[in-house]
Amino acid sequence: MVSTLVPDRVVRTTCPYCGVGCQMDLHVRDNLIYRVTAPFEAAPNFGNLCVKGRFGTDFATHPRRLKRPLIRSGARGEFREASWEEALTLVSERLADIVRRHGGDSIASYACAKATNEDNYIFQKWVRAVIKTNNVDHCARLCHAGSVTGLQLALGSSAMSNSIREMEYLDTFIVTGSNTTETHPVISLFLKRAVRQNGARLIVIDPRQVELTDFATLWLRQKPGTDVAVFQAMAHVIVAEGLTDPDFIARRTEGFESYVESLGAFTPEWAEAVSGVPAEHIRQAARLYATAGRAAIYWGMGISQSTHGTDNALSLANLALMTGHIGKPGTGLNPLRGQNNVQGCSDSGGLPNVYTAYQRVDDPAVRAVFERRWGTPLSPDPGLTVTEMVDAALTGKIRAMVVMGENPLMSEPNLAHAQHALDALEFMVCIDIFMNETGARADVILPSASFAEKEGTFTNSDRRVQRVRQALPSVGESRPDWQIVGDLAKRMTALLGIDPDAGFDYASPQDIWEEMRAVTPDFFGITYERLEREGGVHWPCPSLDHPGTPYLFEDSFPRGKGRFWALDYGTESEQPDVEYPYHLTTGRVLFQWHGGTLTRHSNLDQAFPEPILEMHPDDARALGVVSGDWAETASRRGSVVCRVMVTGRSPQGTVFLPFHFVEAAANLLTLDKIDRRAKIPDFKMAAVRLRKVEAPQREGADIPLSERGAIKEPTRYIH
Amino acid sequence: MNETVTLIIDGEQVTVPEGTTLLEAARACGRDVPVICYHEATTSEGLCRICVVDVQGSRRLQPACVTPCQAGAQVETRSERVERTRRTLLEMLGAAVDLTHAPDLQAMSADYHADPERFPGAERREHPLHDDNPFYIRDYSQCVLCWRCVQVCGEDAQYTFALTLTGRGYDTAVSTAFDISMTESPCVFCGQCVGVCPTGALKPKIEYGLEQGWTPDMLRQNTRRRRSPKAAEEG
Amino acid sequence: MSVNESNNLPELGGILGRYAGRTREALLPLLWDIQASQGYISPEAVHAVSKTLRVPEADIYGVIGFYTLFHEQPTGETLLRICTDQACGLAGADSLLADLRDRLSSAENPCTVEHSACLGLCEHAPAVLISRRGKEDVLAAAGIDDLLGDPHPRRAVAVGYPAVLVAGVEDGEEETLARYGDYAGLRCALETMTPQNVVGEVKASGLIGRGGAAFPTGAKWEGVWANPPDLPRYVVGNADESEPGTFKDRVLLEDRPHLLLEGMALCAYAVGARQGYLYVRGEYPEALRRVQAAAQEALDAGFLGDDILGSSFSFHLEIRRGAGAYICGEETALFEAIEGKRGFPRIKPPFPTTRGLFGAPTVINNVETLCAVPGIIRHGAGWFRQWGTERSTGTKLVSVSGHVERPGVYEIVPGVTLRTVLQDYCGGVRGGLKAVLMGGASGTFLTPEEIDVRLTFEDLRAIGATFGSGAIIAYNDSVDLRVVLQRLGRFFQHESCGKCFPCQLGTQRQMEILARAHTPLSGDRRRLTDIGLTMTEASLCGLGQTAASAVLSALEKWSDLIPDMPKGGRQP
The missing domain is CATH 3.40.50.740 (Rossmann fold)
Incomplete structure (x- = not known):
């Protein structure tokens, strides 16, 4: 009979993947991590892990580890x-x-x-x-410089203002530019719970049909790169309908009057023309956010990785400052950190x-x-x-x-x-x-x-x-x-x-x-x-008897008063044209990690072993491809070949490619154009052209896409 | 919730905040009430009934994990009928499920003098080993149906809903929709289910392999899976 | 695959379209519609349902697997479910089932034959439920030769003494509104009584729930009525009659649908509900059809719907078809079924009066209970109390089956003896009486010496028995009680929901030991006692708490049935 394994040791440590910082216990036997558990009583994850933490630490004992200089x-x-x-x-x-x-x-x-x-x-x-x-x-620099710079300008501090623990008790919150369930899986659990268990209202603002849209009260699907237009129009509505927090504005901020003057042209109707989001949805989102008892904003790379990443963050900061949704539990401006x-x-x-x-x-x-x-x-x-x-x-x-x-x-x-x-x-x-x-x-x-x-x-x-x-x-x-x-x-x-x-x-x-x-x-x-x-x-935790600071800015901002910043709307991003008619956006998938150095030396690679190009059904029809067909994606910088996944997750005219895979490295296509202030590159916007090609000679290319690990059409299942 | 209630547990007077369960109160005064389905991170459904206690005046035994303390209650955590109930439950469970990888349940069985051979000729719940993904195995022959995996896959944690209970009664089983493989299901392999499984039914594949005596090379080979098992069978 | 791509399922699109915008609560009706159209519920259909109602596919699969009338695999064009429970078992259902399987389940004959738990047609045993693609299901007496024809359900035999509840049912005519007349009790309440008055009258009547748990109806209504006024509330009619040997509600549903609907409307008025559900057992297609027809008539006549009888009171009723699960007769399991889930009973408290259907305060009453209400309101509590005893007021229906000359539903006055019912009403027992199972499968056995007991809640309780659902099954001396117990064991093993360990494990172990009752192992009696007590004392709901009741009573009353140290008994 097989005996139950007894660990040589169990070591409490912190997960090496995303910025959630999950606490985990490594169960070790014969110098092999054979089981990873999470303590149920400990912040920030309270017993939860995602696939990378739970099953992805095997890279540590991979035979290809470097052993000598x-x-x-x-x-x-x-x-x-x-x-x-x-x-x-x-x-x-x-x-x-x-x-x-x-x-x-x-x-x-x-x-x-x-x-x-x-x-x-x-x-x-x-x-x-x-x-x-x-x-x-x-x-x-490559992930959150836009957020850092924007928040430094507005508040004088760039960290996430509120703690993960508060998420479960949110009242209303916005998630924008973040595919949270795949990039910060454990944080997404608390956000989902806030909605399903505690009745919180979620507004998703994202061009992609990310999983959280299943949980949203309202989903604004803006055209890629038009974020500022939507946020500015929300500010316009909040001011026009008198939904601001005048007391907070007076006590804690500066520059509001001139900011209001700058808002005149940013009507919801203007934003609808620019972003494709119905003006009425922008109004609803503005009202939901502004009238909530407590409201928070969470965002990811979709906001910061842009030539206007700083403006994006500033426009979110403006919203928080005018409604007073900062400096209290369950509120704040929260860039979700990647690593x-x-x-x-x-x-x-x-x-x-x-x-x-x-x-x-x-x-x-x-x-x-x-x-x-x-x-x-x-x-x-x-x-x-x-x-x-x-x-x-x-x-x-x-x-x-x-x-x-x-x-x-x-x-x-x-x-x-x-x-x-x-x-x-x-x-x-x-x-x-x-x-x-x-x-x-x-x-x-x-x-x-x-x-x-x-x-x-x-x-x-x-x-x-x-x-x-x-x-x-x-x-x-x-x-x-x-x-x-x-x-x-x-x-x-x-x-x-x-x-x-x-x-x-x-x-x-x-x-x-x-x-x-x-x-x-x-x-x-x-x-x-x-x-x-x-x-x-x-942190901040200035003395040994200080309890630490789960949420920031209760009494003041590091720069003194929070500052409103007037914004122009325009874009320096590369726009699709006749030659390169599609929009390419890049990002991550659940099972892989950044450049793949860790995950591609892990069993995680079994679950998502190859890159896929997400494409809207209408675009797929126009190109004559179905899921599993091979396509070449080419920009002015380079080209890559990978399989297509036809999915309504992508908006029409936009394709998505994860950047983990050297066999189709997305960053061969992206543009090294940067945000002037934050110096962050525009990973989310490049113009590309697409064409169907024959399967390349590549490991696994003979296996149907439906049998490649756990790759599946991302909107297939409801939650 | 500043109100408190005072009750007597095994002869000892205990004062607890209103809303405290009998289980919490019993533990607070050092009584060992066994649990199987109860878990701090999942919704208590009061289904294993191993935690039942004897509340004076109640015709039936009360599940401690979901029963709030009542003022003046007199509670026995290990009366004769509690003993008989727990012993019989463990004997019936042992006749249904492979508990060899559930040390807690084995210890519990010993504590209550449960005879593993009490039910000769009993039909065991036997299931083939599900080995359909790179990360964990599912051996439902070891499943006690505590529901925790289904709960954390759904509203208690992950909101993925890859798992369900299917069948009914003794033939209840945990399954994906139409018993499809985990890689075809909405599973995101977070392993919350593995984290709350009280037996060896859900287990990291590396752990399973080590138990089988696999070498590190074999572990790497056997955790690689390029094709779904169904496809592999079909050739 | 998205919904609009399901070209291979053209009919599906139309069905799904009707459910657009609905949520999980519509799951059972939608699955019924799909099965009616496709014959079974395929993975593609589940995917489409998932997208339409926003229910995870695994959850839908779990629901299909819970209810015996749903199929995830194709079945034969014709599907026969033969009841093999108590009365049908006495009437030779086992050999009928075997014979039909041999004759019909062949390659050239696309017919599926299955056994079924009690179908509630015990007075015409053996019973069969016939399902054919594209046709309404039929519940019928099973004659071996007329099965492939087009059998019609036979009418119930219901003789009323004094015929309050079952007035007018003898001729088997359908109860149209023309026949029923005005909803006089409802009119009386709306015109002359406050909701509180109605609750008070029902309390004063002493009406006790007729479903089996014997809870005072007025107290239940008052509990719901007393909730904060801003909370929504519901009225649910429990027509999921599934207790073996019980068929009185089927008779009421088929023959007194307006009486039931009036009772539900009165209840809604009393507790302030605007929405109600009637959950009808899936095996009762004719009852469902008749009550649906009656509800349409009542709606058209202004007895249901908005502004009833010109008042500001509105009450909307949705009639649901169950899908094969005894457990859904348990009130909280029934809520789960209406909510589109597996029928698992919930932990109580909270009780339905504070958190019931959709988490809102809910009255849930048995069909017979609701049928008693119009008379109480129209004629007053005193009128109702003229029958019965101080604690068992009004008239009461019993379902009598087994070895009696005239099985059927009888309306009795509590206080008559069991002997009177068996000998006078039912024409006596064929052969010598050996035992009576009182209260259905979850009831207790009585010996011939005990049949002088007066049929009241209190007299039965005094001898350790129960009225239960009012089922009375008589066995004559040709019967091997071990076989009777084996059927009971099978029934509970089949119907345990599987949620709590005592019942999930206990019903299986009990069945296994009963299966070897003719050659028991040493210690089997003790095993049965331990299992029985564990189920009784520790199960989560009434099903498990009573799943050993009949077995334990039989062991006690016929001690040689399974002796502790059987002669020549085998050692384990």
Whole structure:
């Protein structure tokens, strides 16, 4: 008889996938994670997980994990194994050499939204205090820069204002530009529950028929890219019908009068002409939102990844400010963060213009604190953003790049251009757990530890700092990022003759956190002991006896008063034309993850093993394709081939392609046009043409689409 | 809800907030009331009845998980008829379901001296192993019909509604619509069902494989599934 | 596949169109319409229903699997369901079923033959329910030779002493409105009584529910009436008569539909309901047809619908067809069925008076109970109390079947003895009386020595028996009671909903042990007792709580039936 498995150990940790930050218990036997459960009593997920957390941690023990340092041995993509000594020496000498020849600003670096706060803190400390540049950024630029910039302008803070825990008790809420059930599955559970159990009213504003439309009181299906028109028209209705909160406006905001003056032309009828949303629906949505006792707004990449991403966020902020739906439980402005620690990476200083917790590098008082603590002068000039780094590599301004745990050659727009740029570098080092598209073009690859093999903290989308704990021994010779970075920093300080007071000798991630909280008032009250006891703490948390802050802005905004911003309507996005008549939008699917580095090394890949192009039935008829046929999607930048899924989820004239799949990399098609202020690329808008093609020679191409894992027509089932 | 009620549980006076269930009250004063279907994260349907207790003056036994405390009630959590009921339930369950991977239920059976051979010749509920997706297996021969998986697939968590109960009475079973494979169903493989299963009926495939003695290579091979089982059979 | 792509199911589109905008509550009616059109309910149909009513496909599949009259697979052109329960069993239904299977279920004869739980036609045992594609179902007495013809349902035998409820049914004529006359009780209430007066009169009458649970009707109505006025409320007529040996409600539905409708309207007026449902057992097609016809007449005449009889009182009635589930006679399970779900009973409390159908306060009454109301309102509580005893007021119907000369429905005055009913009303027992099953399958056995008991709620309770639904099944001395128990065991195993463990497991284990009753194992009596007590004391609803009642009473009264240490008994 088969016996019931008894675990060698059960380790509580934080999920390595999206920004929800689910708490989970890894059940380990013979150094294999064989079961993942979730504690029912613990925030933020209360026992729930999604497929990635529950069944997708098997990447940690995948045989293709990097086990030894690799050094390029010839042409790009050819490597030989090396010792740590050799690899670290090579990297530090090459980087030091470039710093000596071209200055620190000739080096660019990618911090990592998947690594811990401690990994990122020490990374940016190395870049700033040793390499002497602020050229550090990460993929938050590619996901929420529009939200961050917009919210900074309106409120002075860019984090999600309210907690996940409040969601179940919402009264009315808007979800826009977010396919929440697939991108933040566990958050979507609480949103669904709010509707079905507690009678909340949901307004979905989205061109795609996402699953949440099944739960919506009202669904506004705007034409892609016309978000601002809809939100501005809602503001117009709220003002015209006297549904504002004058008291809140008077006490907490500024600029309302001039904003109202700017609203004149944005009538619902005008918005209907622009967006295709019936004016009456815009009125209903405005009334529902404005007259609710408590109302919140949630959004995702659909809002921020746009040439007008900042305007999108500002227009949402305007709505919240004029109705007073912010600063109270169950309200707020809530950008849903994409990666497990994208909030934490930004919080830890992984941005070109700020140190920890958004303390500005160009503020002398702030800089003095860090210079004193780190014992070395720091650059006052904000560094380059990731989108600017790529261009700077092409012009020779950037000579070398350090990439920690990111995969720009899947995630950057206009990949052909990005690849060309990276190939122009003198030197590139990647720190990662797998070989990926970027690593393949590197000079040195340093094998790091996965989330399951290290200690530290992640900060989730609602600013909750939570522990990451080691469950597995390290794989091969791989090491945690903080140790790798620490060693590089120590070697480079010696080579460059820098002697920072507080050096890079840390015994543990807890040591790093202690330094971090000492220089960061917002984190000062959070210690490992507290996290052990309480499970997680929402920052800001300025003192040890402070309970943490589940929702922000109760009394004031970081910039003082909330500011209304008048907006113009226009678009710089690429528009369909005769040659490229369809709209391409990109995004994610439930079973895959970003560039696929993790999920394609997991059983998750079995469930969704290939890219599909979602296409409206009318468009499919016009092209003469049915579900399962192969089609080529081509833009002015490149072309990809994959199978078609005919579905009413896509609006007519718009196709959707997930960006996880290298065999049809969506970012070969996207445009590297960026939002002026936020520098975020326009991943949601590109003009493409389509044509039916023969099946390519590709693994699995002989299997009918209906038998490919769990791929199915997304609107088939009702909920 | 500041009102409290005072009652007597196994001779001990207990004061609890109004609306407290007998189960919560009994646990609060350290009594061990066994449960099978009850779970903090699912709607209590009071269906396994293993938690029944003896409330003085009640003709029938009361399910502790859904019965609110009444002021002045005298409750026995382990009277003779409670013992007989729990023992008989566990004996009948053991004659229906494979409990070898349900250590909690085995311990409960031992506690109540339930004789696993009490019902000779009883028809067991036997089902083929469902191995139709990369993530988990379903072995309904081990299913006690606690409903939790159906509940969390629906309104208690996921709102996916891939699962239902089908059939009736003893022949009730958990199933997808028309028993289609999980990959054809609306299942999103969140595994909430696996997380609340009290027996070995729902189990991560890696765990199942380890129990079968599979090597890591075999695990990887056997959790890969490119085609649905039906299609594979059809060739 | 979307709804408009279902070209291979052309009729489906039309049916679905009629249900556009409806929700889950319309599920059972829609499934009935589809099955009538297609013969069964296919995966494609389920998908289309899912999109139309916005019910998950798995849920619909679960509902189909719960109700025995729904099919997920094609059946033969003709489908015969032969009742093999108590009265029909005595009348040779087992061999009839076997014989029909042999003769009809062949390749060239597209006929499906199944057994059925009690069909409620016990006075004409053995009974058959005949379903043919494209035709109305027929419930009929099963004669082996006329099955393939076009049998007509036979009329009930109903002799009233003194014929209050069953007045005018002897001739079997359909009760048209012309025959029934004015809804005088309703008119009287609307013109002269407040709702509270109506509740008061029903309370004063001492009317006790006729469905089996024997709850005072007036108290139930008062409970619903007393809810906050802004809450909607419902009236539900429980016509899901399925207790083996019970067929009185079928007779009332077929022959006194207007009496029932008037009773429901009065109830709605009393408790402030504007909407009602009548849930008719799926195996009663003729009853359904007649009550539907009567409801249309009443609507046309202004006794139902908006502004009834010129008053401001409105009452809309929807008649639902059940789909084969004994458990749906349980009130909360019946609510679930109307709401389009599997018929699982709910935990009580909350009781229906505060949270019933669709979560709203609800009166649910048995057909016979509702039929008693018009007389009470028209003539007063005193009139009703002239019959019966202090605690068992009014007249009462009993369904008598088995080995009596004249099986049928009898209207009795509580207080007459069981002996009188059997010997005088029914013409006596054929052969010597061995046992009476009083109260149906969930009732208790009485010995010949006990038949002098007076038929009142209180007298029966005093000897540990129950009136139940008023079913009386007589067995003569040719009967092997073990076989009777085996039929009971099968019935409950078949009808347990499966929700609570005691009943789901207990009905199966009980059936298995009864199946070997002729060669019992040592300890089987003890096993049956433990199972029985567990079901009785711990089950969630009345079905499980009474599923061992008859067995336990038989074990007690005929101790040699299954001895504890059987002679030559096998060791397990």
